[in-house]
Amino acid sequence: MRNMLGVIEGAVGVACCGGGALMAYGVRGLSATLFAPSVYRGARSRRSVALTFDDGPSESTPELLEVLSVHRISATFFQCGLNVLRLPDIAREVLRRGHEIGNHSHTHPRFYFRQSAFIRGELSRAQDAISNITGFSPSLYRAPFGVRWPGMREAQKRLNLLGVMWTVIGRDWKLEAPAIVRRVLSAAGNGAIVCLHDGRELEVRPAIETTIEAVRRLIPVLKADGYRFETVSQLICPMN
Numbered sequence: 001m002r003n004m005l006g007v008i009e010g011a012v013g014v015a016c017c018g019g020g021a022l023m024a025y026g027v028r029g030l031s032a033t034l035f036a037p038s039v040y041r042g043a044r045s046r047r048s049v050a051l052t053f054d055d056g057p058s059e060s061t062p063e064l065l066e067v068l069s070v071h072r073i074s075a076t077f078f079q080c081g082l083n084v085l086r087l088p089d090i091a092r093e094v095l096r097r098g099h100e101i102g103n104h105s106h107t108h109p110r111f112y113f114r115q116s117a118f119i120r121g122e123l124s125r126a127q128d129a130i131s132n133i134t135g136f137s138p139s140l141y142r143a144p145f146g147v148r149w150p151g152m153r154e155a156q157k158r159l160n161l162l163g164v165m166w167t168v169i170g171r172d173w174k175l176e177a178p179a180i181v182r183r184v185l186s187a188a189g190n191g192a193i194v195c196l197h198d199g200r201e202l203e204v205r206p207a208i209e210t211t212i213e214a215v216r217r218l219i220p221v222l223k224a225d226g227y228r229f230e231t232v233s234q235l236i237c238p239m240n
C-alpha cells in the first residue's frame, strides 16, 4: 500500500510542479523511456519495416499467417500469456512459420497505479506461458495500451525484455481497411514499426477481418515502394 501511495503522491507531485505533461509523456509517449527502456523504430539505414501484431494468438491468427506466408514475410507477434494458454497450437504455429514472439503481458491490464509486484507478475506469467508452450523465450515486450508505469523498468530488467512501442499504430480495432492502409502508409519510412492486432485483448474469436484485409492490401504497396520486412529484433539491429 505504501508503494501505491508513493506512486500516487509522486504522480500528483510531478503534476503540481507543472510536470503533468512530462508524466503523461513518460506513461504514453512513443519515444519515452522515463519508466522503462523501449524503442519505437529501427535502423533508418535500411529500407525495411516491421509489422507487429498484438493481443494474439486468436482463432483468426492462422488466416493472417497464410497472408504473410504467401508474401514470405516475417513479422513480430506480441502475445498475451492467457491467449497462449488458450490456443497453444496457434502460438506454436506462429513461431514455426518463422515469426518472432514478444511478451504482451498475461491478462492485458491497464498498468496505471498498479504496484510493482503486480507488473512483475504479469510480465513473468506471460514469459513463462510463452516459453513453456512454444519453447521460445521472448526478448521483446510491448506494454498493453502502450502504458508504462513505475516498476516496469525493474520487471523488464528481471526478464531481460526490451520495450517496443511503434512508429505508427493502425487503429485497426476501429478503422476500415482502406483507412488503416492510408494511415500506415502516411507514416511508413525506413525502420518503421507498424502496430496492428491479431486479437482483442483476451476476447475469444475476436473480429479481425479488417486487419487481415488491411495487411493484404498494405504488403504489395510497401513492397512496390522498395521496403523489405523484418522482425523487430532484425529491424533494431544496425548490423543487418
Ligand SMILES: [Zn+2]
Pocket: 054, 055, 104, 108, 144, 145, 201
Ligand atoms: Zn494489446
